[in-house]
Amino acid sequence: MLRIALPKGRLFQETIDLFLKKGIIKESFEEGRKLSIRIGDFEFFLVKPFDVPVYVENGVADLGVVGKDVLLERKPDIYTLYDLSIGFCKIVVAGKEEDREKYIKSSYLRVATKYPRIAQEFFENKGIRCKVIPLSGSVELSPLIGLSDFIVDLVQTGRTLKENNLVIIEEITHSTAMLVCNRASYRNMRLELLQLIDKFIH
Secondary structure: OEEEEEEOOOOHHHHHHHHHHOOOOOOOOOOOOOOEEEEOOEEEEEEOHHHHHHHHHOOOOOEEEEEHHHHHHHOOOOEEEEEOOOOOEEEEEEEOHHHHHHHHHOOEEEEEEOOHHHHHHHHHHOOOEEEEEEOOOOOOHHHHOOOOOEEEEEEOOOHHHHHOOOEEEEEEEEEOEEEEEOHHHHHHOHHHHHHHHHHHHO
16 A cells, blocks of 8 residues: 655645546545545545655655655655646745845845745855745745845745735746655555556656
């Protein structure tokens, strides 16, 4: 039996729809209070998106579905098997329209984000000194109240930015959902894993 960690929230329904479409599972299930669900040859664990690689890396789950954004931030010691091409988002730098010139000309910025590693590496590569302010939510508020100059965040539709009078200043990278695998599971269950990947491809 393959154990698969699934992300609760934004990616959950798209993942279930894909698994149904590809014939991997025969029946749907909802994101609810139950956190461990058995269907056919699979046991699914419903966990927070940032926790998916933790379950996979530690061997509690053989496989996981996780956004590329989480992999870039956490850099877990796991294999990335396949891009599922769902959950398309962008990781961006965003701020107030009137601060666009400040972004271009400044050599020092304060940036609030749920992605401190991605932000730090991005600005280091641009040669810009950066104070990263880690936040776990409502990052859009920080430029509005002066906590930061800009934010680095994951954007799907851009609606939340617009509602808070923020605009995309620069795009860092794209993010889609990835199928990831525990290293030991890859060695020990290779045939089962290859059969599963084949279903995604065809």
